[in-house]
Amino acid sequence: MAGISASQSHKSSLTGSAFTKRKKKARVMELNITSLIDVLTILLIFLLKNYSSDPQLSTSKDIELPYTTSTERVKTAINISISKKWILLDNKPIIKTQSAIVGKYLDIPELRKVLGKKAMAEKLIAETWKKKGIEGKEFDGTVLLQADKNTPYKMIKKVMYTCGNTEYNNIMLTLVKDDNPHY
Amino acid sequence: MAFRPSTKLSSLGEEHPPNLMPIMNLFLVLIPMLITMTVLVKLSVMNLSLPSGGSSGEQSTEQEKPKELENLILILSQDKGLILLGYKEGIKSSNRYTIDKERNGIHIPFKDDKFNLYALEDYIKEIKEKYEIQQSISFACDEEIKYEDLIKAMDLCRRNGLSKLGLVEIATVFIE
Numbered sequence: 001m002a003g004i005s006a007s008q009s010h011k012s013s014l015t016g017s018a019f020t021k022r023k024k025k026a027r028v029m030e031l032n033i034t035s036l037i038d039v040l041t042i043l044l045i046f047l048l049k050n051y052s053s054d055p056q057l058s059t060s061k062d063i064e065l066p067y068t069t070s071t072e073r074v075k076t077a078i079n080i081s082i083s084k085k086w087i088l089l090d091n092k093p094i095i096k097t098q099s100a101i102v103g104k105y106l107d108i109p110e111l112r113k114v115l116g117k118k119a120m121a122e123k124l125i126a127e128t129w130k131k132k133g134i135e136g137k138e139f140d141g142t143v144l145l146q147a148d149k150n151t152p153y154k155m156i157k158k159v160m161y162t163c164g165n166t167e168y169n170n171i172m173l174t175l176v177k178d179d180n181p182h183y
Numbered sequence: 184m185a186f187r188p189s190t191k192l193s194s195l196g197e198e199h200p201p202n203l204m205p206i207m208n209l210f211l212v213l214i215p216m217l218i219t220m221t222v223l224v225k226l227s228v229m230n231l232s233l234p235s236g237g238s239s240g241e242q243s244t245e246q247e248k249p250k251e252l253e254n255l256i257l258i259l260s261q262d263k264g265l266i267l268l269g270y271k272e273g274i275k276s277s278n279r280y281t282i283d284k285e286r287n288g289i290h291i292p293f294k295d296d297k298f299n300l301y302a303l304e305d306y307i308k309e310i311k312e313k314y315e316i317q318q319s320i321s322f323a324c325d326e327e328i329k330y331e332d333l334i335k336a337m338d339l340c341r342r343n344g345l346s347k348l349g350l351v352e353i354a355t356v357f358i359e
Contacts, residue, residue: 033203040210047217057226066334069342070227144228149331153259153324156333160350164233175334177227181342182335183300 057174058091059146066149067182068175075172077142078118080111082151082159089114101154106161115166142170229337232349254319256288256351257303257336261325265291265298265336267306280306298332300339307343319347 055076059065060083081088087095087108095110122139129136143163147156160171258266268288279302280291291302320340324333337348 032200033207034200037203037206037210040207040214043214044210044217047214047221050221050223051217052220052222052225054222054226056222065226066331068227068229068334068338070229070338072228072230074226074228147330149329149334151330152326153328153330153333154326156330157324157326157350160233169233171231171233172228173231173334175227175229177225181338183339 057144057146060086060088060091063146063148064150065146065174065176067178069177069179069181070175071177074144074174075142077144077172078115078168079144079146079174080159080163082145082147082155084148084150087111087159089118097151097155100158101152103158106158107165108158108162111159111162112166115163115168119167139167140170141168142172143168144172144174146174229334229341229348232347254317254321255345256321256323257340258353259298259322259324259328259332259336261327263290264293265300265303267291267303277302277305298336300335303336304339304343307340307345311344317347318345319349320345321349321351323351323353325353 054074057074057079060081062084063081079088079090081091082097085097086093087097087100089111094114095108100108100111119139119141126136126139130138145156145159145163147159163169163171254269256268258268260266266283266286266288268286279299280289282288283290289306291299291306293299294302322333322337341348
């Protein structure tokens with residue numbers, strides 16, 4: 001009897017004021033996202049600091065570019081890369097670097113052919129745009145040249161000479177920006 | 184008569200955290216957008232003016248005599264080091280470089296098997312103090328010279344006010 005009376009008394013207490021208090025506390029718990037917001041704010045600041053609206057250039061894995069203190073921005077133009085293995089035009093391999101370097105002449109015929117076609121196409125586009133009265137980019141013969149830092153000057157000279165022969169006379173050397181000068 | 188705290192007061196004292204969900208949503212849109220535009224390695228360019236190319240495509244072997252030197256010409260030689268042609272008047276030899284009267288310039292020998300760019304910088308600063316020099320400089324290199332060495336020399340000249348950089352064929356420059 002004593003047991004029954006105890007349980008009954010407990011039940012009565014639940015139906016009483018204690019039960020209503022528990023019911024009040026049972027509400028939807030909100031997730032605390034303040035710490036997550038903190039992390040995202042730091043990330044946002046970091047990303048805004050490193051944000052760049054310059055055209056994105058992809059560099060081949062086996063190209064280690066030299067450093068410069070120049071602050072001139074990269075422009076949109078065709079991209080010639082001289083890696084340890086290949087000479088690439090807009091990331092498409094044209095000729096093996098070793099094959100290009102051994103030639104007697106300064107001109108690289110394989111590269112000249114492709115560059116010649118590119119120049120013709122670019123000129124044609126520029127003329128068509130001009131005829132239609134659309135303001136567009138004129139052909140200015142700009143080339144972005146990326147080369148590995150250990151590339152011999154002979155190779156650079158050959159590529160530049162070939163560019164010059166196909167009316168790409170405005171050569172821009174692509175380098176890694178560094179505020180500290182390298183000697 | 185026992186004291187019972189007011190329920191109104193307790194509800195007023197409750198903390199109401201700000202609704203951060205809209206900010207969260209904004210962040211989740213902004214962050215992926217910025218990640219795609221983030222550049223970790225910043226690239227820069229250096230403009231270069233080229234000599235007018237020949238149409239034959241053959242390498243020039245004929246030694247041409249130098250014209251009257253109007254600009255500075257820096258020769259990066261595999262054997263001799265740096266040779267800077269032009270502006271010899273009034274400049275005295277130092278322990279870092281020697282005046283080469285025959286070539287109308289100065290000779291900076293290697294230091295620890297590397298081009299002595301510190302000496303070159305000192306010399307450029309010295310001539311800049313004494314003369315009004317043009318902003319242009321041309322480079323002539325031996326074929327075996329590393330691209331990095333050429334860029335270092337170009338960058339040094341650009342930093343010291345010689346911003347118009349050009350390349351010339353070493354065969355067209357007077358050298359022993």
